[in-house]
Amino acid sequence: MADAPAKLNFEGKDFDYKVLSGTVGPDVIDIRKLYAQTGAFTYDPGFTSTASCDSAITYIDGDEGVLLHRGYPIGQLAEKSSFMEVSYLLLNGELPDKSTLDHFTNTITRHTMLHEQMAMFFRGFRRDAHPMAIMCGAVGALSAFYHDSTEITDPTQRMIASHRLIAKMPTIAAMAYQYSVGRPFVYPQNNLSYTGNFLRMAFGNPAEPYEVNPIIERTMDRIFILHADHEQNASTSTVRLAGSSGANPFACIAAGIACLWGPAHGGANEAALNMLREIGTPDRIPHYIERAKDKNDPFRLMGFGHRVYKNYDPRATVMQQTVRDVLKELNVTDPIFDVALQLEEMALNDPYFIEKKLFPNVDFYSGVILSAIGFPTTMFTVLFALARTVGWVAQWNEMISDPEQKIGRPRQLYTGPTQRDYVPVGQR
């Protein structure tokens, strides 16, 4: 805690508010008693200056382009770690030793199967349904199946629900994809890695053996690491808010998926690749840059800009390098990658983007890789949701285990009519 309180002079009276310090990052002014003391609320739509909770999971320094999970830089984790290891780290706070990691991986692997009746839900969707629509429905439906892990005051049940969610997400994502292309569902196979298993369930076909390509497996695992958590972003805050009422954990994650779908959030990866394809060739880039700068045009450069990063998103740095490596290793050329590189260069040298500190974010390059791997654009946000599930459940667990946890209940600045009397319909 900082020594000196923050002082507020309001309607002629002085009030002191404690200033709390984290281990790193900006101090926060503790205004929990503000309303009781002053009768006033704070006003911060979009939460640009509001810390909604304390958390020991993920730290971002947006000015410096730093992202740490439990203290470890994202670049190191992406290069040296695995998604299972990062998942353990996010959930439990420390990197696991070898036998703990094996045990954790085994637990997740053994939860990948879905209740057989879940397949019926998929068949109720139109074949052309967006896979994010299917994800929202299918993950919400899990709440109807796993009643033995929904007593949220019990840490063991919370952990079982968390493991189930992390494990079943790839199965659901792969089923959503297989359904959309009219192929049969492929069941999990326990001798494969988390990511290898997902690739086989997504691209495999029961008539033939499926060989997991180790380059694609490693790349996909890295993409999952890059998306695993990002502190109090919109979908994570949605999961926390839903969970703050004591709601079913599977339903809370379905709420997070719904929020992630939006183009300003996880839906940006799909929108970014669609944009790059629409631009098509480098000569058309200036036109799109001009459109992005035009206040009368709703067009934005998708995969550019971030609420927190006012510097290069460190995930985009890894992603850009990964695209280079993967295209080289798979011996694939993609003209869209050149469009992306040139668009980035032109935007980063343009005064509009410099002044507003708009840099590529994680979604700018991810679509190029995912498309090279063979995923259609509609699956991109599904893959984001799959990976972010561990972050959501880690944050949800942290919130529920906080003894001071309260239901999230923001207030408002009311601007509607003041009280008036009802007029019967014939007299209006």
Ligand code: CMC
């Ligand atoms: N292209 C053109 N102008 C932009 C862009 C962009 N991509 N992003 C922000 N701006 C401008 C915006 O018009 C505004 O200008 P002004 O101050 O003149 O009104 C200024 O920059 C600040 O933008 P904002 O919308 O007030 O900032 P925000 O923090 O509320 O929004 C954002 C952040 C990510 C929603 C926004 O940058 C955006 O819409 N980017 C494109 C979508 C995207 O890539 N989203 C993925 C985010 S990263 C992954 C994730 O979180 O899921």
